[in-house]
Amino acid sequence: MPVPLDLARTLAAVVDEGTLDAAARRLHITPSAVSQRLRALEDQLGRVVLVRSKPVRTTEAGDAVVRLARQLALLEHDALAALGAEEGSVASVALAVNADSLATWFLPPLARVAARRAVVFDLHRDDQDFTAGLLESGTVMAAVTSRETPVAGCRVRSLGVLRYEAVATAGFAERWFARGADADALAVAPIVDFDRRDDLQTQWLLRRGVSPADPPRHRVPASQDFAAAVGLGLGWGLLPGFQSAEGLTQGRLVRLGADPVDVPLFWQQWNLTSPLLDEVADEIVGEGRRMLAAG
Numbered sequence: 416m417p418v419p420l421d422l423a424r425t426l427a428a429v430v431d432e433g434t435l436d437a438a439a440r441r442l443h444i445t446p447s448a449v450s451q452r453l454r455a456l457e458d459q460l461g462r463v464v465l466v467r468s469k470p471v472r473t474t475e476a477g478d479a480v481v482r483l484a485r486q487l488a489l490l491e492h493d494a495l496a497a498l499g500a501e502e503g504s505v506a507s508v509a510l511a512v513n514a515d516s517l518a519t520w521f522l523p524p525l526a527r528v529a530a531r532r533a534v535v536f537d538l539h540r541d542d543q544d545f546t547a548g549l550l551e552s553g554t555v556m557a558a559v560t561s562r563e564t565p566v567a568g569c570r571v572r573s574l575g576v577l578r579y580e581a582v583a584t585a586g587f588a589e590r591w592f593a594r595g596a597d598a599d600a601l602a603v604a605p606i607v608d609f610d611r612r613d614d615l616q617t618q619w620l621l622r623r624g625v626s627p628a629d630p631p632r633h634r635v636p637a638s639q640d641f642a643a644a645v646g647l648g649l650g651w652g653l654l655p656g657f658q659s660a661e662g663l664t665q666g667r668l669v670r671l672g673a674d675p676v677d678v679p680l681f682w683q684q685w686n687l688t689s690p691l692l693d694e695v696a697d698e699i700v701g702e703g704r705r706m707l708a709a710g
Contacts, residue, residue: 575709606633
């Protein structure tokens with residue numbers, strides 16, 4: 416049963432834009448025509464591919480169709496490049512990355528690729544424990560993830576270890592940890608968390624026998640702002656070395672313990688023969704292995 420490619424591309428456009436009306440504007444057709452294409456796709460496949468919520472969301476069958484549409488678009492661009500006929504064609508590469516990598520080491524390799532290639536990057540930021548799910552759904556072509564086991568249809572390469580240290584400002588430590596960062600002090604000292612899925616501080620507390628439910632928590636869901644909150648003394652938190660090194664050297668920050676939390680990172684990408692995606696991967700993997708700690 417062949418999948419009509421124009422209908423698959425329509426579904427991908429709807430997913431990208433979030434609504435049928437927005438997809439219609441992008442495709443230069445009417446919303447009614449978009450709806451008719453989706454119905455035709457579902458009739459052809461015998462499966463529902465889209466839940467018409469706001470924003471829309473795909474079913475498992477829809478994920479497979481969107482993944483096909485994105486893979487075909489990438490391969491088409493590679494073919495045009497091989498033929499020397501890609502003039503005016505700009506490839507869109509969707510990638511998933513965790514916030515701390517995005518804020519520190521991830522963008523320079525993308526800039527190098529963009530200087531050589533007609534490409535734009537559609538970055539999806541999520542926790543490294545969840546970016547693999549964006550690969551599975553077909554939302555992205557590749558991801559920085561903490562998952563070493565390959566997602567179905569993907570291949571994996573090691574990037575290195577993102578090392579986090581528990582730090583606080585000298586003033587915060589003097590106020591809350593005058594006798595040291597022991598379990599009693601940690602149970603009451605304010606913490607800075609990234610969001611409700613951030614468990615780094617929780618891991619560190621559990622090592623010390625502290626109930627994660629005890630301390631009060633600020634939540635600052637942006638990497639640079641998270642580091643700024645710790646640097647302003649709002650609470651203590653775990654920062655990657657990229658963000659804590661200068662403050663530690665200058666004495667504005669102090670370590671609360673000598674045991675870092677290491678998060679191994681991996682690069683997973685679709686298992687396609689794509690010169691463009693491989694070029695992106697080589698730049699990112701090379702940068703990761705230069706900048707991150709050895710695994």
